[in-house]
Amino acid sequence: MAYKPQYGPGSSKVAENRRKYMDPSHKLEKLRDATDEDIVLLMGHRAPGAAYPTAHPPLAEQQEPDCPIRKMVTPTDGAKAGDRVRYIQFTDSMFFAPSQPYERTYLECYRFRGIDPGTLSGRQIVECRERDLEKYAKELVNTELFDPARCGIRGATVHGHSLRLAEDGMMFDMLQRCILDKKAGVVKYVKNQIGEPLDKEVKVGKPMDDKWLKAHTTIFHSLGGVAYRDDAEYIEWVQRIHSLRTKYGFMPME
């Protein structure tokens, strides 16, 4: 019987969202239209329209060693062209952001190729070849995985995920990379992810309302959301894993 991944336990809405985002057969809902140029500006690795700097010559031009693995694995476009490895990093507010670091890493591993994600408590970074990164970043920003107010694109000085929100509903950002344009109701980035001012504002759309956020969040939250303890199936599985790893830690032969 072919292996069919289950992605995760749980009977709550949060658990269902977690599975949904991880499942590559689920097409992520597209909510906004950040262009390629916008993504390049937000990340700040190269000027829009500039050629991709390279770390090595294209694979077609260099002698590859005779390696069975290299024959099996098709290189990504970025690897083929010899692009540099670059990153995008996100911070997600605990107040019902659609994604959170572990979820991002899981879903990226299921959906994308040639990536190196880094998961931390308050931020998640993903590294890969530059032109692949731009493609992936566009998907991460334009779809239901992102909310302009509760998720931030932050390369450095990421603090804010666990703090109260500002009066206008934006997550705290020491560098205030994005601001809410009150007239238009749209969030616009005025700095790139490392905090350098942008020549041109990048609009990333309207913040989603609370109802949408609570329906799409992947974060358990006992204040106003789904409490972790209310998902009995989730608790059962976490306890099972905890118990097994403890026992096997002591008696690996059993």
Place this chain on the structure above:
Amino acid sequence: MTDAIYPQVRIVPERFLNPETVEKILNRIATTEGVRRILLRGQNIPPTVPHGPARGKPNPHPMKRTIQVCGQDVELQVHVGFIILELENRDPIPALREACDSVFTEFSYGLQEGRFMKSEATLSDYAKYGTEAEKDIIGMTDPRSKSGPIILQGVK
């Protein structure tokens, strides 16, 4: 540090406060009889980018600006999350609640009584600031900071 003999109150709004809201609430608090000291606490907003490739570049931030409290300029250095007050006695508390009710209309807040200011220097304080540091300032702001406390004139 402070003498532990005075009652203290902490105002905890549900949201971090905009400078305009801080200005409004502080003007109400500062004109309330019986408030000895006001401490604004929150997330620091540095004047320059502290980390990363853009380190040292200016950091313009809409939440960092100068507000007017009782006609005096107060430069905000944090995105205000807590307002801690030291009172002469417990009498001003109802007036403070009233002030909060009138200013925090869009979101809720909590007003707690307790001890929120340091009354003794800790080992870390000695390690950080040494034995010569001004004792009145420890636990409220960085004793090495050149800008001292702001004294609001003529509110009584």
